[in-house]
Amino acid sequence: MSVLILFSLMGASPPAFDIANRTVAATFHAEGVQIYECKPGTNGLAWTFSEPVAALFEDGKTVGRHFAGPRWELDDGSLIKGKIAQTAPGATPADVPWLKLDVAQNANTGRLAPVTAVYRINTRGGALQGPCSMPGQLRSAPYTADYVFVR
Structure with missing residues (x-):
């Protein structure tokens, strides 16, 4: 199944990604958080993305995790x-x-051995913007997404 077909099946309109001639190796649903840190910016303190922490699911079962790097690790x-x-x-x-x-x-x-690219699609939540008050403070924002691994 090509990534373009997969996007269509998920009911999403694909952004302008170069997806021609790609074959899906795996697709996982992710549930977790995006972690942000309060850091100085050009307009004062602001939330800056730090890392993701999410579980990867396939057919309702946890099969791996997504974490800083960004990295994906499966149980295999x-x-x-x-x-x-x-x-x-x-x-x-x-x-x-x-x-x-x-x-x-x-x-x-x-x-994941044959994978050459990963698409994060169908995102919900996870964005955190705006001012913060204490440098070094951490805050997490829950998110879900689908990760499509292609070769």
Whole structure:
């Protein structure tokens, strides 16, 4: 199944990602948080993205995790690290952006071994913006998304 077909089945309109000639290796639903830290910015203190922490689900079962790097690790030993290649806005300002991430490192084992790119789509929540009052303060924003791993 191509990524374009997958986007259509999920009822979402795909952003301008280059998805031609891609084959889906795996798709997982993620539930977790986006963690932000209060840091000085050009207009005073502001929330700055720090890291994601999420569980990956397939058929209602936890099969792995998503964490800082950004990295994805499955129960079968698969581990990949991504690098953001492209972004598109989420459906609302409260939703983190959709992303295309190229695989920068791969443990070359398990289901994620052939993966060359990851798409984060169908995001809900996770965005945190605006001022904060204490440098170093952490805050989390719950989010869900679908991660599509392609080769």
